[in-house]
Amino acid sequence: MSYQILVAVDSMFKSISECSELVEFSLNGKLVQVPKGTNVAAAVLLESAVCRTTVVSNTARGPFCMMGVCFDCLVSIDGLANQQGCQTLVEPGMEVIVQRGAVEAERVDDYG
């Protein structure tokens, strides 16, 4: 899939968590284990650093402030786009997907 272009960069980050309990979740379809208590943005940093491309210019973005103000770590979590990765703890079985460009408003059939 095309998002592999985004995750080709090797991460320079290492976890310093002392928690030995691991949580497994899916990042771009790949199963990944991180220490319990890791937030989604930190988990993305451990893997690749890139979590989306921008809406207007389609350039790569990764987590930056890690405290909820820069909105650069937006990812799709369990099908809901534009979630702040740094404000969400990784949960077992969570599906995180990097975003490319703008979100599409999904058409709802309202004839029924």
Next chain:
Amino acid sequence: MASNTFDYAVVGGGLVGSCIAYGLSKDSQSVAIVDEGDRAFRASRGNFGLVWVQGKGWDYPAYARWTRQAAGLWPSFALELLESTGVDVDLRQTGGLVMSLDDAELEADHRKMEQLSSHTNGEFQYRMLSNSLLKQKIPEISSQVAGAVFCPHDGHVNPLRLFRALHQGMQQNGAEYLPSRHINSIEYCHGEFQIKGDFDEIRASKIVLCAGLQNSKLGEMVGIEIPVVANRGQLLITEKLKHFLDYPTLHVRQTTEGGLQIGDSAEDVGLDDGTTNNVMAMLAARATKMFPVLESIKVIRAWGALRVMTPDGKPVYQASTSCPGAYGVACHSGVTLAAAHAEKISQWILAGEHGDVISNFSSSRFNV
């Protein structure tokens, strides 16, 4: 000539004042824009960005013609701003839509459009769209919408880029922007206006009041009646979405960058430019009823802004008789009328032309 003496002082640096200052400065006049500080209400920074013709002046033909003329001046004005400032104001005159949720509402709109069309000898064009015709233009529209009025003259711009282009343009033309000047008094003395406050006095041969909600108070100082009251509109901004809305509507528009602006509320709450949960909920409910695709979309910002409303909602263009050289301009359509203000109204002020347009919008109409 002292550096604080100008041919023209334009009071108010919003869209109305900036357009007129831009027009005056193009004519090589020395122009000062005397603006408030951040305490001002700034309708120009909170508005919806529509260049809107449909519905305006259905009960006042002069306003219908003026609005239509103003929209017609927009394409060359946008091009001029692009060429002189490099700022693309993102004008798109695709035609616009006003949706109705039920047949009675649609029929009422239809009658207004018929009247508007006959007032302007057919110059104002529109089409009534059933739900299925509307769906051809916007597939995402709900089947719950009864229909819509489509008006080919309508469009939208990025109002903040317009604001930037005007400020850059007028300063390129040599106009001097003087912010944070809260005016305490304006005195007319030997054919000159002296503008006073907690700043070095500013003098000008002519003065143009474009200060929005402050115009009533400032107008009294130079013998012009400019009755204005605040009318609050609340706006919601969504996260940016892939483009799906090809036409601006009175209720929802999609910017070029992808975000949606939602807002057609109107409240009489004085000088309170805040937001309220019930109005924001009403806006969101109405928008999702029209566009079910919005149900899962997040709102990321909201704000309130105060429209500048005259008693009949139409513009006021008024020259002072007791203080010759003083002019007052007030309207709530600073975007729609931008090109007309930059060209026609600045010409009126420069040349003292007293055409039909001006006489139709004198504030003396409130005193009959």
